[in-house]
Amino acid sequence: MKQRRNKILENIRLLSAGAKGVSVGKTEDGKTVLVKGAVPGDLVNVRVKKSKSNYFEGEAVDILEYSEYRVDAKCVHFGTCGGCKWQNIDYDKQLDFKHSEVVNNIRRIGGFPEFEEIPILGAPEQYYYRNKMEFSFSNARWLTQYEISSEENFGNRDALGFHIPGMWSKILDLKECFLQEDPSNQIRLAVKKYAVENGLEFYDVKEQQGFLRTLMLRQNSKGDWMVLFQLYKDMKAERIKLFDFILSQFPQITTLVYAINPKGNDSIYDLDIQNYFGEGFIYEEMDGLKFKIGPKSFFQTNYKQALELYRKTLEFADLTGDQVVYDLYTGTGTIAQYVARNAKHVIGIEAVQEAIDAAIEHAELNGLTNTTFYCGDMKNVFNDEFLENHPKADVLITDPPRDGMHQKVVEQILKLAPERIVYVSCNSATQARDIALMKDDYELVKILPVDMFPQTHHVENIALLIRK
Incomplete structure (x- = not known):
């Protein structure tokens, strides 16, 4: 074998x-x-x-x-960091491949031979499209095979960048990244230069010790920047000097926050976030709606394509102002609030309490009084009792995680029997599996793939189903 x-x-x-x-x-x-x-x-x-x-x-x-579809990769780190695996493929062909994958999954897995294929919605910006990046500090920079074979003594091996795929303890020291617009690169490089010159300890993943652990950079479409540092321990004097230096160099930073994290993982969701400068959050606007984004907030990382995704979702929903809409897996309620201005009432369900709290806050921020949000595991909350105690949905929107919907959730949707279902998915294979379970009751009318992540194989898809 x-x-x-x-x-x-x-x-x-x-x-x-x-x-x-x-x-x-x-x-x-x-x-x-x-x-x-x-x-x-x-x-x-x-x-x-x-x-x-x-x-x-x-x-x-x-x-x-060599394939005729090959192009020269833009990034010097291509093939190592693992972040942009399709960077050496012509972008038009990337779109062709993504569109074909979605269509093939819907036909092969879903069993729908005929439906309208709207051409994939390509991204206007193939680089610099992300509004959030996370980098890791390490005192053990990943060495190339050439460096290892040279037997040269590499003194300082401090790094600030990405984990090497399959080597969690090794960090690629980033020279330049094309995913987030500047000053992202300048901030990261300035932080590293200051830390090295001032002898600040970079995190040791194996020994779980050090000072500097992670750096997160978030921005909005107006050019406001949030910086989050994770520190393994608090060294107050060094921390203040570092923060003040970065703030003095980059006036684009409108808020700087930090967290002390002595845990064995880098997750920030159970950490207490400390505010050092600014309000501790930034705001994003989408077609007149305002959203508050904090260090822990989920928000689509490609703003321009997310806005197009929401616009197309609203278009597929075909709301006239008098329909009741259910929004399953509502998250922080972004889609729910985007469609609420065209609906009679929107009911959102989400498993994460912090996300529901944010959805309620956003509704208040935007003056929306026709949204209601519920928290709990979807298959448990979205049950017969829920359907009995809430108005029947005319339109149902669902945007589940990559695993798709639990079969019990699909069964409840069939009981609810909305006239129209808009299924947004980041995994067309599980989407196809789910809508196959509805084919006796619903016709798949059309699909629209949306490219949210150029230079990668990932693709979103919007599907419209109408009750027979």
């Missing part, structure tokens, strides 16, 4: 893009080959990592012919 797993498949032409960004080819006898480290269109030799009865998984070891 070991020999079969490590054998080489020769002259495999990669024909398309598959799930999770792999490229897909075929052997001469028709067996599927899923390949990492290559681009659709390449002709490659593949080292097999996994062998099943009907497919192989492997990685490209030789590229015999």
Whole structure:
């Protein structure tokens, strides 16, 4: 078996893009080959990592012919950090691959042969589109194979950047990143330079000790910036000097907050956030609606495409002002409030209490009196008693996590029997699985893929279902 797993498949032409960004080819006898480290269109030799009865998984070891879809990667860290795995594929082809993946999943998994395919909504900005980035400090910078083989003594190995995929204790020291607009790069580099020059301890992941742990940068569309430092321990004098230095260098920073985190993980959601400068949050506006964003807030990281996603969701909902709308997996209520101005009433359900608190606060901030939010596990809250005690939905919007909806939730939707369902998904495979369970009662009218994350394989999809 070991020999079969490590054998080489020769002259495999990669024909398309598959799930999770792999490229897909075929052997001469028709067996599927899923390949990492290559681009659709390449002709490659593949080292097999996994062998099943009907497919192989492997990685490209030789590229015999380069695909016509290849372009030069913009980033010097491409292939190492793992953040932009499609950066070497022409953007128009990225969109083609994403659109095809969604359509194929809806047809193959969902069993819907006919529906309107609206062309994928591409992003106007293929770089600098993220409004939130998180970086990690480490005293053990990842070394390249070239550096290791040189046997050179690398003295200071402090790093501020991303975790190397599969090596949680190793951090790639970022020179430049093209995901968030400046001054993101300048802030990160200035923080690192100051910390090194002033002898501040970078976090040791293995020993779990040090001072500087993580750096998060958030911005809004108006150019206000929030900075969050996670510190393993509080060294007050050093902390104040660092914070004051950064604030003096970057007037774009409107608030700076920090948290002391001696835990074994970097999650901030159970930490007490301390405010050092400013209000402790920033505001974002979307078509006249205002949203308060704090260090722990969930907000779509691609503002421009998120706004288009919400506009299209509202368009699919086709509201006239007298309908009751249910918004399942409402999160902080962004979609609920976006559609509320065109609805009679909106009912949102979400599992996370902090998100519900934010949704209620946002509704008050925007003067919306026709929204109601409930907290609890969806399959438990959205039950028969809930349906009996609340008005029937004319339109249901659902935007579940990647795993999709629990079967009990789908069953309750069928009992509720809204005239129209708008299903927003970040995973078209689970979306297709869920809507397949509704095909006896609902017609799939149309879909619209939306590219929220250029240079990656990820794609959102909006599906409209109308009751038969």
